[in-house]
Amino acid sequence: MTQEQYLSAGAHIGMKQQTKDMKKFVYKIRGDGLAILDVQKIDERVKIAAKFLSKFNRIMVVSRKPTGQKAAVRFSEAVGGKAVIGRFLPGIVTNPSFKEYWEPDVLLVTDPLIDKQAVSEAVKMRKPIVALCDTFNETVNVDLVIPCNNKGRKSIAIIYWMLAKEILALRGAPEADFTAKPEDFEAEEDMRERSDRPERSERY
Numbered sequence: 273m274t275q276e277q278y279l280s281a282g283a284h285i286g287m288k289q290q291t292k293d294m295k296k297f298v299y300k301i302r303g304d305g306l307a308i309l310d311v312q313k314i315d316e317r318v319k320i321a322a323k324f325l326s327k328f329n330r331i332m333v334v335s336r337k338p339t340g341q342k343a344a345v346r347f348s349e350a351v352g353g354k355a356v357i358g359r360f361l362p363g364i365v366t367n368p369s370f371k372e373y374w375e376p377d378v379l380l381v382t383d384p385l386i387d388k389q390a391v392s393e394a395v396k397m398r399k400p401i402v403a404l405c406d407t408f409n410e411t412v413n414v415d416l417v418i419p420c421n422n423k424g425r426k427s428i429a430i431i432y433w434m435l436a437k438e439i440l441a442l443r444g445a446p447e448a449d450f451t452a453k454p455e456d457f458e459a460e461e462d463m464r465e466r467s468d469r470p471e472r473s474e475r476y
Contacts, residue, residue: 273318273434275311281430281454284309285421286407293411297419307407309419317418318431321402322438324416325351325378332376333432334360334390339425340382340404343432343457347380350436350452356390365393378402380435383422384414404431429458 278284286307290298297317299310325331331353335344341357348355354374356364363370365379379394381387384403394401395413403414404422411417418435421427433454440450 273315273430275315277430277454278311278314281426282424283314283420283427283430284311285424285427289408291408291410293417294405294407294409294419297417298407309407309421314418314420314431317416318434319438321416321418322435323442324400325380325402325435326439326442328377330354330375330377331380332356332365332374332378332390333380333382334387335382335428336360336386337383337423339423339459340428340432342459343425343429344382346452346457347432347436350450351439353380360387360389360393362389362393365390365397365399382428384409384411404428425459425461426454430454433457 286309288305290307298307300308333344333348334356335341344355364372378400381403400415402416405417406422
């Protein structure tokens, strides 16, 4: 993945709010106070996360926010995991008698704040947690952080696409078997769900 691809997707555009956990991933603060994430660190973390996730067979990927739901589904289809989109019903991970119960080896969430129910259940069951984290996120329960814009649909799509591509390669799948493009992971644009931050033409 080139830096230009991350930049075009707005993966580096953070928020004006930065937690102490996420400051180490910030490249600079713009004049208007908006935090810019380090693109090199984004790419490094995506590759680290892919290497970690590739070791597990039962990956549960979660996205309550609409901008990440299509990406979560496409990712789970690509790697043979399970996607839980929309509201995460209590007991999915913790209650074996619940009809929606599924025991993951690892949890991947689009936003640890919005997906806090899934995070809470994974913590209780001692499952490792990988999360897409923006500059405003707390990471206390996250085992592996992927710093990125986790609100923009283009950004989320390119992160999940890259993760899927890397995981399949690490598992030894032929490159020709993965024909999806980043836009195939991208949610349909909905004005009600658009991020209030710019996704295009933003640079360092």
